[in-house]
Amino acid sequence: MALYSEKVMDHFRNPRNVGVIENADGVGEVGNAKCGDIMKIYLKIENDLIVDVKFETFGCGSAIASSSMATELIKGKPLSEALALTNKAVAEALDGLPNHKLHCSVLAEEAIKKAIQDYYEKNGIEYDETKFPDCENCSHCSSH
Amino acid sequence: MRRIYLDNAATTKTSKTVIKATLPYMEEIYGNPSSLHSAGQKAAEALANARNTVAAYLDASEREITFTSGGSEADNQAILSAAAIGVRKGKKHVVSTAFEHHAVLHTLEKLKKQGFEVTLLPVSENGLITAKQVENAIRPDTCLVTVMYANNEIGTIQPIAEIGAVCREKGVIFHTDAVQAVGHLPIDVQRENIDMLSLSAHKFHGPKGVGALYVRKGIPLTGLIEGGAQERGKRAGTENIPAIVGMAVALEEACKNRAKSSEKLKKLRDMLIDGLSKIPHSVLNGDREKRLPANVSFCFEGIEGESLLLLLDDKGICASSGSACTSGSLDPSHVLLAIGRVHDIAHGSLRLTLSEENTEEEIEYTIEAVKEVVAYLRGMSPIWRDLMNGKKEFIIK
Ligand SMILES: Cc1ncc(COP(=O)(O)O)c(C=O)c1O
Numbered sequence: 001m002a003l004y005s006e007k008v009m010d011h012f013r014n015p016r017n018v019g020v021i022e023n024a025d026g027v028g029e030v031g032n033a034k035c036g037d038i039m040k041i042y043l044k045i046e047n048d049l050i051v052d053v054k055f056e057t058f059g060c061g062s063a064i065a066s067s068s069m070a071t072e073l074i075k076g077k078p079l080s081e082a083l084a085l086t087n088k089a090v091a092e093a094l095d096g097l098p099n100h101k102l103h104c105s106v107l108a109e110e111a112i113k114k115a116i117q118d119y120y121e122k123n124g125i126e127y128d129e130t131k132f133p134d135c136e137n138c139s140h141c142s143s144h
Numbered sequence: 145m146r147r148i149y150l151d152n153a154a155t156t157k158t159s160k161t162v163i164k165a166t167l168p169y170m171e172e173i174y175g176n177p178s179s180l181h182s183a184g185q186k187a188a189e190a191l192a193n194a195r196n197t198v199a200a201y202l203d204a205s206e207r208e209i210t211f212t213s214g215g216s217e218a219d220n221q222a223i224l225s226a227a228a229i230g231v232r233k234g235k236k237h238v239v240s241t242a243f244e245h246h247a248v249l250h251t252l253e254k255l256k257k258q259g260f261e262v263t264l265l266p267v268s269e270n271g272l273i274t275a276k277q278v279e280n281a282i283r284p285d286t287c288l289v290t291v292m293y294a295n296n297e298i299g300t301i302q303p304i305a306e307i308g309a310v311c312r313e314k315g316v317i318f319h320t321d322a323v324q325a326v327g328h329l330p331i332d333v334q335r336e337n338i339d340m341l342s343l344s345a346h347k348f349h350g351p352k353g354v355g356a357l358y359v360r361k362g363i364p365l366t367g368l369i370e371g372g373a374q375e376r377g378k379r380a381g382t383e384n385i386p387a388i389v390g391m392a393v394a395l396e397e398a399c400k401n402r403a404k405s406s407e408k409l410k411k412l413r414d415m416l417i418d419g420l421s422k423i424p425h426s427v428l429n430g431d432r433e434k435r436l437p438a439n440v441s442f443c444f445e446g447i448e449g450e451s452l453l454l455l456l457d458d459k460g461i462c463a464s465s466g467s468a469c470t471s472g473s474l475d476p477s478h479v480l481l482a483i484g485r486v487h488d489i490a491h492g493s494l495r496l497t498l499s500e501e502n503t504e505e506e507i508e509y510t511i512e513a514v515k516e517v518v519a520y521l522r523g524m525s526p527i528w529r530d531l532m533n534g535k536k537e538f539i540i541k
Contacts, residue, residue, distance in 0.1 A: 018523075029526060033487065033488035034487040036467060056525060060467070060469035061451050101469075
């Protein structure tokens with residue numbers, strides 16, 4: 001199908017980093033089943049470095065591809081870099097997403113931020129809350 | 145790579161006989177049926193013959209058949225014509241159902257903006273409505289009842305003859321969108337008391353972009369396209385003769401083979417339903433008995449339909465889904481919501497619609513492929529993990 005780029009299809013067909021990390025240092029889940037996509041990111045963090053990352057996704061082709069690409073982009077990177085990852089960077093790394101699928105890359109960015117936030121919370125590390133998505137009042141469903 | 149086409153409700157392969165029959169109307173008999181010369185008159189003759197064929201199939205008379213560009217146009221014209229009659233009589237209420245095709249639903253939306261009231265009957269969990277529901281919904285100001293013959297997503301066949309009888313008794317015009325039924329089920333507009341009926345050729349191995357509207361004698365049609373006097377002034381534009389001839393040939397072919405084909409399709413359909421039912425936490429959409437011979441529709445808990453379709457496509461299987469991602473809108477299919485599937489479940493839907501070309505071997509392959517892909521997607525689904533861990537309750541038991 002020509003709906004997606006070759007890159008998207010590659011990451012969709014052969015998703016990288018699928019799975020679960022037991023006793024992960026940070027876990028972030030965003031989206032909801034009602035809208036048709038949920039992403040869950042698991043992080044293993046050592047000395048502010050993401051030493052391992054896994055994901056689980058319920059969603060369309062671009063949601064799975066966005067999760068896969070996003071995990072590749074932050075694997076082995078310091079937290080500061082992972083926090084700076086934008087949905088745009090994810091979409092660009094996939095050679096673009098159709099307009100009505102851009103929210104999938106937004107979900108990937110938010111899932112990573114949420115997992116890092118979870119890590120901060122668990123370890124009592126102070127952080128700037130305004131830099132994180134407000135998932136309680138998530139507008140994802142009405143925005144795509 | 146092999147290709148197994150299981151999306152015949154979306155459209156069908158044009159039959160070889162049809163293609164052969166249409167070619168002469170481009171190569172030799174290409175005259176305009178409105179022209180007086182012999183080249184035109186030959187085309188006019190073909191047009192008349194095609195009209196007779198369509199009329200005969202429905203047990204209508206040829207004057208009651210108007211050719212259109214397809215099912216959507218026929219639906220629009222039928223509803224807007226009945227509405228225009230309603231306006232003249234001061235009747236501005238329409239009864240329909242929640243799971244009609246958008247060609248009907250969006251036209252009804254248009255009527256609402258013009259001050260009409262529309263009652264959309266709720267559909268039962270097995271995808272059926274009753275004549276009683278229709279009877280109870282009809283009011284003194286009802287000008288039209290429009291109920292689809294068979295649903296395009298879940299394949300359920302409505303009790304059209306019973307609904308027709310109710311409408312006849314109440315003196316209300318009855319339209320049915322029979323786009324999914326024509327060529328696949330026997331239809332008799334007299335016996336079933338149908339006043340208006342829409343059909344589309346590409347759903348029964350005819351060409352795309354051509355259809356017809358049957359309208360009972362005495363019910364005036366409103367034209368949607370202004371121009372020449374074609375179709376007795378009700379549909380301007382030079383007739384698409386090759387397509388119209390193709391439609392008639394496709395209909396004849398479908399009728400000739402219907403009994404045999406229907407038997408074969410039902411066997412394949414039931415085999416597919418039985419096979420897919422074995423997937424845990426899956427559910428068949430639509431009544432098991434009152435359904436089109438070629439329709440299979442399922443929901444699988446814990447997965448999303450678009451990724452399912454893409455992976456099936458990689459295995460050579462062409463299918464369709466009612467998930468939001470495939471519909472290009474926020475919500476999953478209104479049909480699945482209408483039969484009470486919650487959003488989470490409706491996103492995981494799969495429609496497989498057969499044709500006579502499919503084989504048992506293909507069905508076996510498809511069952512295995514669907515099983516494999518569903519298991520694979522569930523393996524990476526956080527919802528599925530929660531369901532398996534008991535953190536969430538299964539909706540489909
Ligand atoms: C039930 C139903 N009505 C109407 C239509 C529209 O028909 P067409 O594509 O010929 O406009 C379709 C097919 O898409 C259909 O399945």
